[in-house]
Amino acid sequence: MGDIISVKATTEYNVYSGKNILQSIGGLARESFRTAFKLGVISDGNVAPLYADSVCQTLRTAGFTVYLIVVPSGEEAKSLKIYGDVLNKLVEYGFTRADAIIGLGGGVVGDLTGFVAATFLRGIAYANVPTTLLSIVDSSLGGKTGINLPGGKNLCGAFKQPAFVLSDYALLKTLPPAEVKSGNGEVVKYALLKGGDFYKNLLAGGNADAFLTDCIKYKADIVSEDEFETKGKRIFLNLGHTVAHALEKLSNFTIPHGNAVATGLIYAARISEHYGILSNADANAVEKYILSQGYEKNYGYSFKTLAQNALSDKKTSQDSISLVLLHGIGKPVVYKIKTAEFLALPL
Ligand SMILES: NC(=O)c1ccc[n+]([C@@H]2O[C@H](COP(=O)([O-])OP(=O)(O)OC[C@H]3O[C@@H](n4cnc5c(N)ncnc54)[C@H](O)[C@@H]3O)[C@@H](O)[C@H]2O)c1
Structure with missing residues (x-):
């Protein structure tokens, strides 16, 4: 079965x-x-x-x-x-x-x-x-x-x-095509989190059903390790979500969640590149793939607007923000960044 x-x-x-x-x-x-x-x-x-x-x-x-x-x-x-x-x-x-x-x-x-x-x-x-x-x-x-x-x-x-x-x-x-596209934004997220063959096969346009199983396996392992989000692992599933939530709120939820996540992943890759933990080649490949799938780069919002909105989120402490970044494809890490530094990121 x-x-x-x-x-x-x-x-x-x-x-x-x-x-x-x-x-x-x-x-x-x-x-x-x-x-x-x-x-x-x-x-x-x-x-x-x-x-x-x-x-x-x-x-x-x-x-x-x-x-x-x-x-x-x-x-x-x-x-x-x-x-x-x-x-x-x-x-x-x-x-x-x-x-x-x-x-x-x-x-x-x-x-x-x-x-x-x-x-x-x-x-x-x-x-x-x-x-x-x-x-x-x-x-x-x-x-x-x-x-x-x-x-x-x-x-x-x-x-x-x-x-x-x-x-x-x-x-x-x-499932309507718009829902498929939105769901696929999350599939891309899992490929960046997992890396390896999953990421390579996705970029090469491989078997869609196999990607679904890869995603389920990744999430199952994370939940098995950190069911209640207290051990610093389950938070990895938020890759791309800081900017995504800002986009959803700014657009009054007219941008579908997964489309916003796809855009958020481009930002996560670029911020990772800025901190020197993801290569320029990898960040470029992530952006190229996501744009090739018909997702948007920024929906016309400046990074500062997105960052300001993200900082108004209930999960943000006053003087810093925790971001899930990539220490290479397949290697998520959490970076705690001062809010002033976050707002001034040159993106
Ligand atoms: N619990 C969690 O861990 C978690 C994680 C992510 C998102 N969410 C929640 O998930 C919700 C979004 O879920 P969603 O994107 O699946 O949206 P949804 O459940 O609203 O479904 C999207 C649309 O597709 C229709 N639909 C569903 N399956 C269909 C099918 N097979 N054929 C035709 N139409 C179909 C639905 O009727 C609906 O109109 C949000 O409320 C979000 O907060 C929860």
Whole structure:
């Protein structure tokens, strides 16, 4: 059944990845949710009409009583209102702590489902079936769950690892091209973090499915080492994200996340070059590749504007900023830079 990638978190679990493996959800759910009688499948208004029937039917054949809960598509679903609606549905359907839920959708559905699982009846089991590139390579594994508050994105959440993740790459065939492009920004990030053959093959235009598996493996290893982001490893996943978050905020979230990350990676490479830890040839290659994939260099914002915006971020301490840089391709490092120095970088 494709690749099986283990995540050694507090509770160990597997990511099953490959093409046309969705039908194995029945067996996986039976194996993982041994006490469950009822299963809730949470999906959004775009994904449910495409895949929910088949998933629910397979789960019913495996012996579960299945309830489909459809939420609106997009960030709106990560709201207190929709979160409350889903909890109320589970109460209405008589779910107990022995039962479980499955998120069938992109990062929005996964984050919401995980947070419902973390909090309903003080915690029930859940699994993710990611359907976007971004959720396959990033959000479906690692246990960060949450919703947005009126004051900002992801301000309310919990760590809660899934019982399993089933990543069927065949589901990406219906994903809109803009979402594919955005997800690919994160794939480039992983290639720069991992280096080696993954990076070389990406630049050479190699096999896309193999890159997805490489990304999952990288993230699985990082989460296994630093589940709660306390050991200085999980922060590497933020490569390119300082500038990306600034771009997203400045554009009022009209620039897709992964596109902003791709631009942020160019800056990360150039800042690394500035500090003499990445060669000019490598920085040039990174920029050339990213621009060749149709991403933007700066969206018309000066570096100073981006830096000022980044410094207003809640995760920044007052007199310095921590940046993930590259000490060569495949060798991420964290640099703590004084804010005045950051603002004055000649980029
Ligand atoms: N928990 C984490 O570690 C983590 C990491 C990164 C991002 N995130 C979160 O992920 C969210 C973004 O996730 P996303 O980029 O997957 O967006 P998304 O979940 O909003 O999906 C994007 C769009 O594609 C549609 N879609 C999904 N799968 C489809 C398919 N197979 N065919 C057709 N349409 C499909 C969705 O309905 C939606 O309109 C953000 O809320 C972000 O905060 C979480």
